[in-house]
Amino acid sequence: MSLFWIVIRQLAESEAMATSKKVITREEWEKKLNDVKIRKEDMNKLVMNFLVTEGYVEAAEKFRMESGTEPDIDLATITDRMAVKKAVQSGNVEDAIEKVNDLNPEILDTNPQLFFHLQQQRLIELIRNGKVEEALEFAQEELAPRGEENQSFLEELERTVALLAFEDVSNCPVGELLDISQRLKTASEVNAAILTSQSHEKDPKLPSLLKMLLWAQNQLDEKAAYPRITDIPTATLEDPAV
Amino acid sequence: MMTDTNGNSSSSNNHHHHNQQDLSLYFLELSRHGSSQGPCDMDEDEEAPTELNTINSSGGFLVVSQDKLSIKYTSVDLHGHDVGVIQANKPAPRKRLVYYFEIYVKDAGTKGHVAIGFTSKGFKMRRQPGWEPNSYGYHGDDGLLYRGPGKSETFGPTFTSGDTVGGGINYATQEFFFTKNAQVVGTVSKDLKGPLFPTLAVHSQNEEVHVNFGQKPFAFDLKEFEAQERMKQQLKIEEITLPANVSYGIVRSYLLHYGYEDTLNSFDMASRSTVPPVYIPQENGVDGQEITYALSHRKTLRQLIRNGEIDTAFNKLREWYPQIVEDNTSATCFLLHCQKFIELVRVGALEEAVKYGRIELATFFRLPSFEALVQDCVALLAYEQPQESSVGYLLQDSQREVVADTVNAMILSTNPNLKDSKNCLHSYLERLLRQLTACCLEKRSLSGDQGEAFQLQSALSGGKNC
Numbered sequence: 001m002s003l004f005w006i007v008i009r010q011l012a013e014s015e016a017m018a019t020s021k022k023v024i025t026r027e028e029w030e031k032k033l034n035d036v037k038i039r040k041e042d043m044n045k046l047v048m049n050f051l052v053t054e055g056y057v058e059a060a061e062k063f064r065m066e067s068g069t070e071p072d073i074d075l076a077t078i079t080d081r082m083a084v085k086k087a088v089q090s091g092n093v094e095d096a097i098e099k100v101n102d103l104n105p106e107i108l109d110t111n112p113q114l115f116f117h118l119q120q121q122r123l124i125e126l127i128r129n130g131k132v133e134e135a136l137e138f139a140q141e142e143l144a145p146r147g148e149e150n151q152s153f154l155e156e157l158e159r160t161v162a163l164l165a166f167e168d169v170s171n172c173p174v175g176e177l178l179d180i181s182q183r184l185k186t187a188s189e190v191n192a193a194i195l196t197s198q199s200h201e202k203d204p205k206l207p208s209l210l211k212m213l214l215w216a217q218n219q220l221d222e223k224a225a226y227p228r229i230t231d232i233p234t235a236t237l238e239d240p241a242v
Numbered sequence: 243m244m245t246d247t248n249g250n251s252s253s254s255n256n257h258h259h260h261n262q263q264d265l266s267l268y269f270l271e272l273s274r275h276g277s278s279q280g281p282c283d284m285d286e287d288e289e290a291p292t293e294l295n296t297i298n299s300s301g302g303f304l305v306v307s308q309d310k311l312s313i314k315y316t317s318v319d320l321h322g323h324d325v326g327v328i329q330a331n332k333p334a335p336r337k338r339l340v341y342y343f344e345i346y347v348k349d350a351g352t353k354g355h356v357a358i359g360f361t362s363k364g365f366k367m368r369r370q371p372g373w374e375p376n377s378y379g380y381h382g383d384d385g386l387l388y389r390g391p392g393k394s395e396t397f398g399p400t401f402t403s404g405d406t407v408g409g410g411i412n413y414a415t416q417e418f419f420f421t422k423n424a425q426v427v428g429t430v431s432k433d434l435k436g437p438l439f440p441t442l443a444v445h446s447q448n449e450e451v452h453v454n455f456g457q458k459p460f461a462f463d464l465k466e467f468e469a470q471e472r473m474k475q476q477l478k479i480e481e482i483t484l485p486a487n488v489s490y491g492i493v494r495s496y497l498l499h500y501g502y503e504d505t506l507n508s509f510d511m512a513s514r515s516t517v518p519p520v521y522i523p524q525e526n527g528v529d530g531q532e533i534t535y536a537l538s539h540r541k542t543l544r545q546l547i548r549n550g551e552i553d554t555a556f557n558k559l560r561e562w563y564p565q566i567v568e569d570n571t572s573a574t575c576f577l578l579h580c581q582k583f584i585e586l587v588r589v590g591a592l593e594e595a596v597k598y599g600r601i602e603l604a605t606f607f608r609l610p611s612f613e614a615l616v617q618d619c620v621a622l623l624a625y626e627q628p629q630e631s632s633v634g635y636l637l638q639d640s641q642r643e644v645v646a647d648t649v650n651a652m653i654l655s656t657n658p659n660l661k662d663s664k665n666c667l668h669s670y671l672e673r674l675l676r677q678l679t680a681c682c683l684e685k686r687s688l689s690g691d692q693g694e695a696f697q698l699q700s701a702l703s704g705g706k707n708c
Contacts, residue, residue, distance in 0.1 A: 059505050066502045206489045207489045211480065223689070232674065
């Protein structure tokens, strides 16, 4: 054997040592997967938790009947919460504030940031509807005093008022405030605050578990080559890359 | 597990059809899970230290109390090889997030040479923890951390009479940590593998130390510490981004898979009216179609079985999918017969149950995979209050659910466009959860069995993580 090949072989060996990972074949891995017991009941709970947290009240009701799974929150409170969310999403911020206070006045009292964001959204809606005078009055009377208490509120306020400076908002650097996504952002903030006030987690558990799956796979990648699920939406098991 | 275990010659004739693979056998095994109380907690089989090991302690230099939970240095220290050192009776358990124990310094003696730490199995039992290789010790007289010959570093405050000091292993971060009077004083990276024993040492006259392996409440708030550690991990996990609406899609496919049609319709209706509408890329190809297959039939049969109307379910199956029930010895038919029997017991129609059992169940005795369930079913007759008995699980809703899931899977398997019949058994959600669990278990087993395993049940109750 020429020296060249000896060197190459040594290099290859040392590389293999450095990256020496356990290789788990598809067959071995499937055996391990089959040993895992997931209770149907627990999966049902996970699905119910998603429906309830995301506010699918009718689906949650149906799921209770079809699967016998009890929701972890009073379903009636979902309807109220969704009404608030919907009000923000369709731009009726005043209506939303009133509904939140009907639900539990402490939510806004104890959450100045949320209250500010709702008022900001109200201002945005006034500007969107071309009510310039009303918008200015509202900004000066309702929002400016809050800005004095909190630097970040002030910056937000200035950013929002900048919308008034542009006739064609499509040229405006803060134009995204008028975007539907801003309403959705505010709506989900209210939604989370209401859930927290009902001592319910503000996020469903399922996305966290899916993230944990990606995380766990990344961690295991360091130690082993095994069949992964890279495409979560189709839960497809891929052959290990060796 | 899914292969037919009845492959022996005596029964192979009867089982001709499904010898290659009767999918419903999978559910047969599931149906028996209820008999034990849920999946067993894999972490509870580990023994934790309960007392001091009086057998290998440094005899002569110290006295151990009767309850084996305190030590006292009774001789006069002359040199470095007459330390009164003692280990716990068991190594620190590893299949958890954190192990922790505490000592209380009753008396610091003449010099206050008290130490707490962790040592490996073959530790020299006349030396301070940290003086020898494979050991770590936090010493009271100087507050230093010792981790092997000649290796010590500034660590925490000194400790003496009246102080409570703790030592812990954080398996998530691979660190030791020590506490004094309920406050963490420092952490140090753990580069030891293998079992580690909680260890304490005294080394001057009249030094007396009590140990708490958890038999009493700790001074340190371990629960809070663990909660914070989990939170840190959770924050890292939350940084990962998921494809848009992926959870939505997983839930939807779950409802489709199990035939929860009414829920699905409400779910779809609601998501059409959300702003903005939830966009789900169409499930491409056959996999998506497989799953809408026979949806309303599957829903109807699930309802019937959940209501205990087994005869009607049987009739519908004979009408719609005769191939599923034509072999009366299949696991599907068996599960339905068992359920019919169970429903009769539930309503107290015991005579009828006996009659039904003789006709439909007796043939399944002595068939390896069927026998256990038949026996449990028949055992229901022995109790005046069967729901209280060891076979009471049969009367629970979950048993009906297993039978409904079996029928559902069997109907899915009749889909002519189906590529892999194993796809009928598990929803996407279940496949993902299995993968998650398997990854966590494998990772732990490749790290010397250290750390917490993932358990869906505890994740649901808001506690533990991977």
